[in-house]
Amino acid sequence: xxxxxxxxxxxxxxxxxxxxxxxxxxxxxxxxxxxxxxxxxxxxxxxxxxxxxxxxxxxxxxxxxxxxxxxxxxxxxxxxxxxxxxxxxxxxxxxxxxxxxxxxxxxxxxxxxxxxxxxxxxxxxxxxxxxxxxxxxxxxxxxxxxxxxxxxxxxxxxxxxxxxxxxxxxxxxxxxxxxxxxxxxxxxxxxxxxxxxxxxxxxxxxxxxxxxxxxxxxxxxxxxxxx
Amino acid sequence: xxxxxxxxxxxxxxxxxxxxxxxxxxxxxxxxxxxxxxxxxxxxxxxxxxxxxxxxxxxxxxxxxxxxxxxxxxxxxxxxxxxxxxxxxxxxxxxxxxxxxxxxxxxxxxxxxxxxxxxxxxxxxxxxxxxxxxxxxxxxxxxxxxxxxxxxxxxxxxxxxxxxxxxxxxxxxxxxxxxxxxxxxxxxxxxxxxxxxxxxxxxxxxxxxxxxxxxxxxxxxxxxxxxxxxxxxxxxxxxxxxxxxxxxxxxxxxxxxxxxxxxxxxxxxxxxxxxxxxxxxxxxxxxxxxxxxxxxxxxxxxxxxxxxxxxxxxxxxxxxxxxxxxxxx
Numbered sequence: 001x002x003x004x005x006x007x008x009x010x011x012x013x014x015x016x017x018x019x020x021x022x023x024x025x026x027x028x029x030x031x032x033x034x035x036x037x038x039x040x041x042x043x044x045x046x047x048x049x050x051x052x053x054x055x056x057x058x059x060x061x062x063x064x065x066x067x068x069x070x071x072x073x074x075x076x077x078x079x080x081x082x083x084x085x086x087x088x089x090x091x092x093x094x095x096x097x098x099x100x101x102x103x104x105x106x107x108x109x110x111x112x113x114x115x116x117x118x119x120x121x122x123x124x125x126x127x128x129x130x131x132x133x134x135x136x137x138x139x140x141x142x143x144x145x146x147x148x149x150x151x152x153x154x155x156x157x158x159x160x161x162x163x164x165x166x167x168x169x170x171x172x173x174x175x176x177x178x179x180x181x182x183x184x185x186x187x188x189x190x191x192x193x194x195x196x197x198x199x200x201x202x203x204x205x206x207x208x209x210x211x212x213x214x215x216x217x218x219x220x221x222x223x224x225x226x227x
Numbered sequence: 228x229x230x231x232x233x234x235x236x237x238x239x240x241x242x243x244x245x246x247x248x249x250x251x252x253x254x255x256x257x258x259x260x261x262x263x264x265x266x267x268x269x270x271x272x273x274x275x276x277x278x279x280x281x282x283x284x285x286x287x288x289x290x291x292x293x294x295x296x297x298x299x300x301x302x303x304x305x306x307x308x309x310x311x312x313x314x315x316x317x318x319x320x321x322x323x324x325x326x327x328x329x330x331x332x333x334x335x336x337x338x339x340x341x342x343x344x345x346x347x348x349x350x351x352x353x354x355x356x357x358x359x360x361x362x363x364x365x366x367x368x369x370x371x372x373x374x375x376x377x378x379x380x381x382x383x384x385x386x387x388x389x390x391x392x393x394x395x396x397x398x399x400x401x402x403x404x405x406x407x408x409x410x411x412x413x414x415x416x417x418x419x420x421x422x423x424x425x426x427x428x429x430x431x432x433x434x435x436x437x438x439x440x441x442x443x444x445x446x447x448x449x450x451x452x453x454x455x456x457x458x459x460x461x462x463x464x465x466x467x468x469x470x471x472x473x474x475x476x477x478x479x480x481x482x483x484x485x486x487x488x489x490x491x492x493x494x495x496x497x498x499x500x501x502x503x504x505x506x507x508x509x510x511x512x513x514x515x516x517x518x519x520x521x522x523x524x525x526x527x528x529x530x531x532x533x534x535x536x537x538x539x540x541x542x543x544x545x546x547x548x549x550x551x552x553x554x555x556x
Contacts, residue, residue, distance in 0.1 A: 021370055022432035024356055110358035202356020202434050204370075211361050212368055
């Protein structure tokens with residue numbers, strides 16, 4: 001019984017200290033004050049990979065995070081599939097480029113909490129034009145977008161456009177984009193995309209560290225900007 | 228159909244009445260089973276919401292889902308048993324519904340063990356590292372592992388109490404399905420305990436702790452399920468009555484019944500045959516009377532008197548056929 005209490009006390013003191021949970025492969029320890037290897041795949045809006053410096057929302061997020069742990073970033077560019085393989089082998093520490101909570105790779109990688117949830121809605125120039133459901137209705141969507149997937153899933157008839165432009169008909173897209181174009185949007189969602197950052201599976205210390213950044217700094221920053 | 232035809236043709240076993248003390252125990256047992264079912268539902272719901280990608284959590288969840296089976300079987304068995312007294316259709320009564328429930332219940336236990344063993348071994352072989360995130364409560368980040376442990380504690384402590392309360396009841400009622408159920412609760416709390424250790428291990432960066440604990444749990448459940456299933460099958464193919472907690476040990480009643488007849492002065496020698504029908508025993512007794520010239524009327528009187536007496540040895544001695552013979556084969 002005494003040894004049992006002893007074990008409990010040891011565990012409790014360990015857990016109260018900051019480095020709990022720990023990484024099985026010590027990723028966080030390795031990248032702190034060192035170099036963080038970031039796998040990056042092109043994903044319009046979120047990550048843009050140019051000749052020198054990548055840019056985009058997710059790039060900003062990772063740059064912000066790297067600052068908090070005082071690390072340099074080394075960019076490693078490749079397709080999502082390649083980057084996922086590198087994550088599995090611990091050859092990259094973090095990956096960005098359009099991963100969502102529903103990603104087909106989710107069995108092989110760890111995912112953070114969403115740093116942003118995109119709601120896909122139906123928009124129109126007039127509120128009365130928005131239908132209760134979109135089944136069998138023609139809807140303008142961007143060609144390569146989550147909105148297209150959502151429209152097809154709801155049995156709407158998609159009309160492809162390279163960019164969503166002002167029309168008299170119905171448009172589907174992320175709530176933000178639709179509102180910024182001055183459109184009225186539906187109450188209901190056609191779908192949601194929860195944007196996340198990918199990490200090696202089971203690196204729970206790193207996960208906690210990134211999630212803390214997302215919650216304490218990133219989300220506050222986002223709110224400030226939107227105001 | 229044919230019920231008119233059957234009337235007056237058969238004689239069924241008497242309907243079985245538990246002594247008042249046992250009746251009280253039974254009522255307590257039933258109440259405990261209802262509590263168990265209600266409690267397990269709350270456990271299943273709370274674990275489901277914090278499941279995550281932990282292997283031990285998954286094993287604990289499956290364990291809890293399947294561990295409802297024995298309790299439900301016990302109540303279903305009683306439902307049928309209470310509804311139908313022995314009649315011209317069920318001449319031997321419905322005692323064996325408990326044997327059937329016992330078989331199904333033990334098989335469920337075995338199934339839990341096998342599945343959990345398979346699933347956790349695969350996870351270990353694939354070197355799967357469980358990812359456990361965080362939730363945020365009032366701006367504080369809380370590792371989900373702690374929340375999981377909280378849910379597991381709910382699956383730990385009440386299960387331990389319920390199991391301990393059921394065990395003596397099952398023994399007193401010689402009810403093997405209730406006994407299996409009490410053991411299922413033991414598997415429940417052991418699983419929860421091991422899962423807690425597994426999750427604490429993950430927190431220390433020991434990714435394998437989780438799967439290894441889950442495998443250890445599954446081995447113990449598998450062993451339990453196997454012995455119980457074996458016991459249920461041997462009961463159905465009518466091996467000699469055995470003790471409720473030790474399937475390889477004979478029940479002491481066979482000894483008592485043998486000596487009860489052997490000690491009668493009108494009996495020269497005796498052989499018996501016994502089987503378990505659920506919680507009660509049925510059997511045949513073959514007797515060589517000490518006086519071969521004994522008057523038939525007198526012998527029948529003696530036999531009927533002995534029948535009434537032998538049933539008073541224990542409430543479990545339910546139906547005994549006494550047959551006089553000249554010699555044993």
